[in-house]
Amino acid sequence: MELLPIEPNPWITHKVTHVYESPWIELNHHVVTNPSGKPGTYSVVGFKKLAVGVVPIDAAGYTWIVGQYRYPLQTYTWEIPEGGGDRNVEPIESAKRELLEEVGVIAHKWELIQFMQLSNSASNEIAYIYLATDLEYTQSQPDEDEKLVVRKIHFNELYQRVLSGEIQDSITVAAVLKIKLIWAGLV
Numbered sequence: 001m002e003l004l005p006i007e008p009n010p011w012i013t014h015k016v017t018h019v020y021e022s023p024w025i026e027l028n029h030h031v032v033t034n035p036s037g038k039p040g041t042y043s044v045v046g047f048k049k050l051a052v053g054v055v056p057i058d059a060a061g062y063t064w065i066v067g068q069y070r071y072p073l074q075t076y077t078w079e080i081p082e083g084g085g086d087r088n089v090e091p092i093e094s095a096k097r098e099l100l101e102e103v104g105v106i107a108h109k110w111e112l113i114q115f116m117q118l119s120n121s122a123s124n125e126i127a128y129i130y131l132a133t134d135l136e137y138t139q140s141q142p143d144e145d146e147k148l149v150v151r152k153i154h155f156n157e158l159y160q161r162v163l164s165g166e167i168q169d170s171i172t173v174a175a176v177l178k179i180k181l182i183w184a185g186l187v
Helices: 091-103 155-163 170-183
Strands: 012-021 025-033 039-047 049-056 062-070 075-079 082-086 105-117 126-137 149-154
Touching (some): 039 049, 049 062, 049 170, 062 091, 062 155, 082 091, 091 105, 091 126, 105 170, 126 170, 149 155, 155 170
Parallel strands (some): 049 126
Antiparallel strands (some): 012 025, 025 039, 062 075, 062 149
């Protein structure tokens, strides 16, 4: 299949003002000329880390999901093991660390199944999602600021929970649907 065309950048940036910074994000205010040729502004959230997600699946088709309270949305969510990785570290190394920390699983086979732009209208956050198999089990090592609940479920149950809308985390939804397509031979 031929790649879709990529058009040149229609935005003109005149000035960027640094507004806020934390260990995780930075916020910049851009004064621009927009694609219609009119003056405008754009606020961009810059993520200092990249996102990684892992779907570990054992020989019997079981996987692990992690439950935790997500402060920005003020809600409890269930999702695949995921977190942030240093941009100077290979994404797969961060994924391996997250899987060990959150679930206590070491995988001997890894496959990158998806690269995503998570909110490209407002941020530069990107994600790498992996399928992990050939598993070995050890003790989890959660970060000190996390209160996690880990549940082992069959992948088909996870798929049904995604389809029903019960599980809404974008990385989880994309990962589960992609794996289902791979297994169906459609990708």
